[in-house]
Amino acid sequence: MAGSPRRASGRRLQLPLLCLLLQGATAILFAVFVRYNPETDAALWHSGNRSSSDNEFYFRYPSFQDVHVMVCVGFGFLMAFLQRYGFSSVGFTFLLAAFALQWSTLIQGFFHSLHGGHIHVGVQSMINADFCAAAVLISFGAILGKTGPAQLLLMALLEVLLFGVNEFVLLSLLRVKDAGGSMTIHTFGAYFGLVLSRVLYRPQLEKSKHRQGSVYHSDLFAMIGTIFLWTFWPSFNSAPTMLGDGQHRTTLNTYYSLTASTLSTFALSALVGEHGRLDMVHIQNAALAGGVVVGTSGEMMLTPFGALAAGFLAGTVSTLGYKFFTPVLEAKFKLQDTCGVHNLHGMPGVLGALLGVLVAGLATHEAYGDGLGSVFPLIAEGQRSATAQAMYQLFGLLVTLTFASVGGGLGGLLLRLPFLDPPPDSQCYKDRIYWEVPGEREDEAQGSLRAEETDTRA
Amino acid sequence: MAGSPRRASGRRLQLPLLCLLLQGATAILFAVFVRYNPETDAALWHSGNRSSSDNEFYFRYPSFQDVHVMVCVGFGFLMAFLQRYGFSSVGFTFLLAAFALQWSTLIQGFFHSLHGGHIHVGVQSMINADFCAAAVLISFGAILGKTGPAQLLLMALLEVLLFGVNEFVLLSLLRVKDAGGSMTIHTFGAYFGLVLSRVLYRPQLEKSKHRQGSVYHSDLFAMIGTIFLWTFWPSFNSAPTMLGDGQHRTTLNTYYSLTASTLSTFALSALVGEHGRLDMVHIQNAALAGGVVVGTSGEMMLTPFGALAAGFLAGTVSTLGYKFFTPVLEAKFKLQDTCGVHNLHGMPGVLGALLGVLVAGLATHEAYGDGLGSVFPLIAEGQRSATAQAMYQLFGLLVTLTFASVGGGLGGLLLRLPFLDPPPDSQCYKDRIYWEVPGEREDEAQGSLRAEETDTRA
Amino acid sequence: MAGSPRRASGRRLQLPLLCLLLQGATAILFAVFVRYNPETDAALWHSGNRSSSDNEFYFRYPSFQDVHVMVCVGFGFLMAFLQRYGFSSVGFTFLLAAFALQWSTLIQGFFHSLHGGHIHVGVQSMINADFCAAAVLISFGAILGKTGPAQLLLMALLEVLLFGVNEFVLLSLLRVKDAGGSMTIHTFGAYFGLVLSRVLYRPQLEKSKHRQGSVYHSDLFAMIGTIFLWTFWPSFNSAPTMLGDGQHRTTLNTYYSLTASTLSTFALSALVGEHGRLDMVHIQNAALAGGVVVGTSGEMMLTPFGALAAGFLAGTVSTLGYKFFTPVLEAKFKLQDTCGVHNLHGMPGVLGALLGVLVAGLATHEAYGDGLGSVFPLIAEGQRSATAQAMYQLFGLLVTLTFASVGGGLGGLLLRLPFLDPPPDSQCYKDRIYWEVPGEREDEAQGSLRAEETDTRA
Structure with a gap:
């Protein structure tokens, strides 16, 4: 009974109070802990004897902007494929990003940039905060349509911390290398979301099945997301790497990897499609797997051929995952993965981590020259062999899977708290429960939309 | 009678002639006055002994591009929420921007960069021209749907001059500080447009009421505008600041302010919404108020906490404005504000100016160190106290409100010239009067569109 | 008989096999030939004694990103105006771009950056590859809706080579100057596509006429493409120019040229429209002609006035072309140009080449000073007079027209190979033959779509 007075009044206050509470808390913590860093503080910057053009801003800000567009435009519209959940997809992405950016500034600041009791912020911390928001939005993809905004904010509260x-x-x-976050962002975000979705399993979800697909124009909105993600992914993987050749090489590797995953996605999608037809779900998602798979190794001497091979493999695995694995996940493992994040972020993320193990294990002084120190400082200093670095990389993957799974489980329990008011099974994938939707009035809500062209996705 | 032969023929020639006349005039003025500046002129640049990498292009162009996207994509699509006015929203934005960029190059050039009788142009003048176009587009928002393209061009002609x-x-x-234009862009553009809209008051506008709302997909198009504005606003506020820490700090402040205005907008929208439902109008607009409110103070030592507090306040005021103030404006003050620019640009702009007064008044040598000279040169040189600077800032706001109101009044009188052929009350918010619209033929035009899903906005 | 078992099975395997074959071939060639250049290779970069901030990445990557967005988002959505061909417009753009970027890396590498038997790649080669992809997508525009993806890939295979x-x-x-590609990209891509379309002439195409137009929202999707192209075109023309004043000046010239083409497009569109109404086709396309027309001369001392004049002329010619010339091309010359690439890229490209002839012929030591060497090295070194350079420019245009025409003819013959399975006349401009389309099932496919709002474009 979505319309009962008590629940409506509960919902009325829940989201506002939670937003205000979280904003109040982060604001107080900002007042106490967060300060400009030496690149953004007027007094500190001018006390150094540096030229304006040395400011890190000029080396990182264009990449940051691309990442920022990916997080807000890319993820938001990519999830707008659902026919009647576009407001929520784009809107809750916006809400989650806004909160996660603040909260992760604090959490990451405590871990990485505490100076004299203060967290120092600048363009690097902005990039890192956006990365964390990306992980949260990946998890959102797994439970898209099945949770309310208050639940999502609580998920972000926990996930940012564990991230x-x-x-x-x-x-x-x-001391693992993972600039583009195959492990820390994609694997973590995906498995956190998947385990959480498992805990929230809804056996009666077919009640909303007819809204679980796209309509013609919602698929085009989703392609806006896809293409901005595809275009800017080179900036994503390179945003936090070492300046100079490292950043340059990472963009190149990502660029080629994405072209290959696009070709393999088209090939496989047509191959497994009925009558050889292409499936928009594959194109929207699996074509991006090339960006995920070089998240760890992109800054290494992967070689352009290596980038193509990695991207090709990722697009293949991802497309096959959408076709064959997602239905099994739901049928056998009771895992409802709305956006197929397992196929876009989960498997390609793990593949990317393993590729990182391989490429790190092959690192030699010959291949990297004097640049070895900027990619693998511990190997260059002789503290680790390449094989040892590879083992650490592998261990990092296991740690990530553990944190993500345990975290997702905890998150699921948290989100099942009864007062959190999840949408009933019959109201999933539907904006109307949370938004004023034009053209729909109370009395129409029980009926079906006249103009609804429906389709269901596997 | 929109279809009468004389009016149709008048309209047929009015827009073309005006475009040609304005373009001819600016072209002649360009030929006489506009020259490459020393950073864009081959001979002048190479006569200096500078490295290519010193060219200002590399420090300002990425920010310029973000601003350019905001002006064209951001404003254009933000206004595309109207169900049957998308062509006009996006198309007239395009037309107004194209003219305003040329015309403001001349006007701003005469005032700011006249060297030996010539206006010098380069990336800075491009940024400034885009800023002026933004002010014109803000005013457009107040009268959206109620004016024709010839009227809009005349508005731009006057507004660019007064800007x-x-x-x-x-x-x-x-010598007021206002890098991101809380006063010069937002306050000016909003009150110019609002006073102009007041002069053009249409008592019979409810004839078009049913087209004054959105449909599902038009709201998603508008979100494209919103999210690009949100994402790139840090570049907007920082584009013209001092290089180095100034630009860096401004982006950081704007970034945090926007996250806070987003959270407060979601909180307030749900709080005041029926059944706790969110309103897309609020999310599309009020969430951006955090960018407006730090337009003046963003380059100052606002502190990250200050940015959060400012953004929170702006989102709150803006959302409440949409809910409670806009209806009053129309009912009591006969002020029809289509996009609610009073809520997104007017009130947050004034708040931003006042915040600038406060933060300027608190400026100390201790807080800014040797950087004081780059933010407040007059204070650093001892020519003004911080309190005096604050008073000048306040005076700047009053000057802006005066120019905007008088200018908007003059603009309104200009646009009421009878031969300008405004759309009749029954044809407002409708593309068909100015555009060939697919699927609509002459004989259908009097009837209602079959598939029109309608909703009205407060 | 699109549904016959043999054809369906042929189609099922054709696209996958072609994708896999092409990807396999380029991957092998990458393994053999492609290597990081000294700016992206860890060992090579660090063996030089350069600061990270000298890496070319920081001077070219932001421009590259804008170009990349134009190629994928801009061209993709610009072509999404067709009411039932949006999946193909955006999707095949994506596919063609992915393949062309790899293949042109190889082709351009063999011609321009072969060092010791290896092709060196970095941000410059990425820009060049995107430029080549743009030419392929221009040709795609001429045959949009009338070819299948396998045909398109074969077209790209040939066109990239000839490009x-x-x-x-x-x-x-x-030694012709053509930084923004008025000749190499626009003229080449347009006439290649037009001749190819002529060879593929379909006399019975009116069977699909009712799908050849737009619907309301598809026109708005197309405007996303238009506005990103318009906004980022200054980066396109300047991406490969000399650093410093050259890049800076090119952006400025392109910026002004586009404003003028926008004004002339609005003027002419209203002038020639029924009842003075504007036509979205003109605004979406002709407004961009200002970018095309300064592709050659943008880096020269065109002067801001020259940029306005050029843009004005291009917008005029392009709009008139859509109105009067496109129907003649089809009726008299049997040339079906779906997107009107002759008007946006063909004529403005030729005009741009001629403008380059003119401006190069006027080059003097006085106007360029010591910068003459960076724009016209042969003139500065005394090896050519300005007039000689102008003649070479003109000859370059003739060469381009020849290569494009012959290439387009060959391409047409190639695409007529019978096993390539083109869509039947009645199935043109329709996604369903290649895509799973939501809301359409096999049994509905023969009938017309209920909600289809149709319109036909001239």
Whole structure:
């Protein structure tokens, strides 16, 4: 009974109060802890004797902007494929990003940039916060349409925290390389979301099945997301790498990997499609797997051929996953993965981590020359062999899977708290429960939409 | 009688002649006055002994591009929420921007970069021209749907001129700080448009009421505008600031302010919505108020906490404005504000100006160190106290409100010239009067569209 | 009989096999030939004694990203105006771009950056590859809706090769200037596609006439393409120019040229429209002609006035072309040009080449100073007079027209190979033959879509 007075009044207050509470808390923590770093503080910057053109802003900000567009435009519209859930897809992406950017500034700041009790912020922390928001939005994809905004904010509250811990363990303790986040972002976000979705399993979800597909124009909106993600992914993987050749090489590898995953996605989609027809779900998602799969190895000497091979493999695995694995996940494992994040972020993320193990294990002084120190400082300093670095990389993957699974389980339990008011099975994948929707009035809500052209996705 | 032969023939010639006349005039003025500046002129650049990498292009162009996207994509699609006015929203944005960019190059050039009788142009003048176009597009938002393209071009002709005068008074005479234009762009553009809309008040506008709302997909198109504006706003506020820490700090402040205005917008929208439902109008607009409110103070030492607080306040005021103030404006003050620019640009712009007064008044040598000279040169040189600078800032706001109101009034009188052929009350918010619209033929035009899903906005 | 078992099974395997074959071939060639250049290779970069900030990445990557967005988002959505061909427009753009980027890396690499038997890649080669993809997508526009994906891939296979040859002749042998590609990209791509379309002439195409137009929302999707192209075109023309003043000046010229073509497009569209109404086709396309027309001369000392004049002329010619010339092309010359690439790329490209002849012929030491060497090295070194350079420019145009026409003819013959399975006349401009389309099932396919709002374009 979505319309009962008590629930309506509960919902009325729940989201506002949670937003205000979270905003109040982060604001207080910002007041106490967050300060401009030496590149953004007027006094600190001018006390150094540096030229304006040395400011890190000029080397990182264009990449940051591309990442920012990917997080907000890319993820938001990619999830807008659902025929009657576009407001929520785009709107809740916006809400989750806004909160996650603040909260992860704090969490990542405590772990990575605490100076004299203060968190220092600048363009690097902005990139890192956007990366964390990306992980949260990946998890959102797994449970898209089945949760309310208050639940999502609580998920973000927990996930940002665990993201920070996992990233700290990998990057600072294990000294693992993972610039583009095959592990820390994609694997973590995907498995966190998947386990969470498993805990929230809804056996009666076929009640909303007819809204679980796209309509013609919603698929085109989703392609806006896809193409901005595809276009800017080279900036995503390279945003936090070492300046110079590292950043340059990462963009090149990502660029080629994405072209190959696009070709393999078209090939496989037509091959497995009825009458050889292409499936928009594959194109929208699997074509991007090439970006995910070089998230770890993109800054390494992967070689252009290596990038093509990796992308090709990722597009193949991802497309086959959508076709054959997603239905099995739901039927056998009771895992409802709305956007197929397992296919776009989960498997390609794990593949990317393993590729990182391989490429790190092959690192030689000959291949990297004096640049070895900027990619693998511990190998260059003789503290680790390439094989040891590879083992650490592998261990990082296992740590990530563990944190993600345990975290997702905890998240699921948290989101099942009864007062959180999830949408009933019959109201999933539908904006109307959370939004004023033009053209729909209360009395029409029980009926079906006249103009609804429906389709169901596998 | 939109279809009467004389009016149709008048319209047929009015827009073409005006476009040709304006283009001819600016072209002649360009030929006489406009020259490459020393950073874009082959001979002048190479006569200096500078490395290519010193060219200002590399420090300003990425920000310029973001601003350019905001002006064309952001404003254009943000206004495309109307169900049957999308062609006009996006198309007239395009037309107005094209003219305003040329015309403001001349006007701003006369005021700011006249060298030996010539206007020098380069990336800075491009940024400034885009800023002026933004102000014109804000005013467009207030009268969206109620004016024809010839009227709009005349509005731009006048507004660009007054924008240039107001900006000259503030920045060059009063030496006020306003990098992101809380005053010069947002306050000016909003109140110019609002007063103009008041002069053009249409008591019979409810004849078009049923087209004054959105449909499902038009709201998603509008979200494209919103999210690009949100994502690139840090570049907008920082585009013309001092290089180095100034530009870097401005992006950071704007980034955090926007996250806070997004959270407060979601909180307030759900709080005041029927059954706790969110309203797309609020999300599309009020979530952006955080960018407006730090337009003046973003380059100052606002602190990250200050940015959050400012954004939170702006989102709150803006959402409440849409809910409670816009209906009052129309009912009591006969002010029809189609896009609610009073809520997104007017009130947050004034708040932003006042925040600038406050933060300027608190400026100390201690907080800014040797950077004081780049933010507040007059204070650093001892020519003004911080309190005096604050008073000048406040005076700048009053000057802006005066210029905007008088200019908007004049603009309204200009646009009421009878031969300008405004759309009749029954044809407002409708593309068909100015555009060939697919699927609509002459004989259908009097009837209602079959598939029209209608909704009215407050 | 699109549904006959043999054809369906043929189609089922054709696209996958072609994708896999092409990807396999380029991957092998990448393994053998493609290597990181000294700016992207860890060992090579660090063996030089350069600061990270000198890496070419920081001077070219932001422009590259804008170009990349134009190719994928811009061209893709610009072609999405067709009411039932949006999946194909956006999807095949994606597929063609992915393949062309790989293949042109190889072709252009053989011609331009072979070092010791290896092709060196970095941000410059990425820009060049995107430029070549743009030419392929221009040709796609001429045959949009009338060809299948396997045909398109074969077209790209041939066109990329000839693009590389033509570009090599112009830039390396004739030493012609053409940074933004008025000749190499626009003229070449347009006439290649037009001749190809002529060879594929379909006399019975009116069977699909009712799908050859737009619907309301498909026109808005197309405007996404238009506005991103318009906004980023300054980056397109300037991406490969000399650093410093050259790049800066090119952006400025392109920016002004586009504003003028927009104004002349609105003027002419209203002038020639029924009842003075504007036509979306003109706005979506002709407004962009200002970018095309300064592709050659944008880096020269065109002067801001020259940019306005050029843009004005291009917008005029392009709009008149859509109105009067396109119908004649089809009726008299049996040339079906779906997107009107003759009006947007063909005529403005030729005009741009001629403008390049003129501006190169006027080059003097006085106007360029010591910068003459960076724009016209042969004139600065005394090896050519300005007039001689102008003649070479003109000859370059003739060479381009020849390569494009002959290539397009060959391409047409190639695409007529019978096993390539083109869509039947009655199935043109329709996604369903190649895509799973939501809401359409096999049994509905013969009938017309209920909600189809139709319109036909001239």
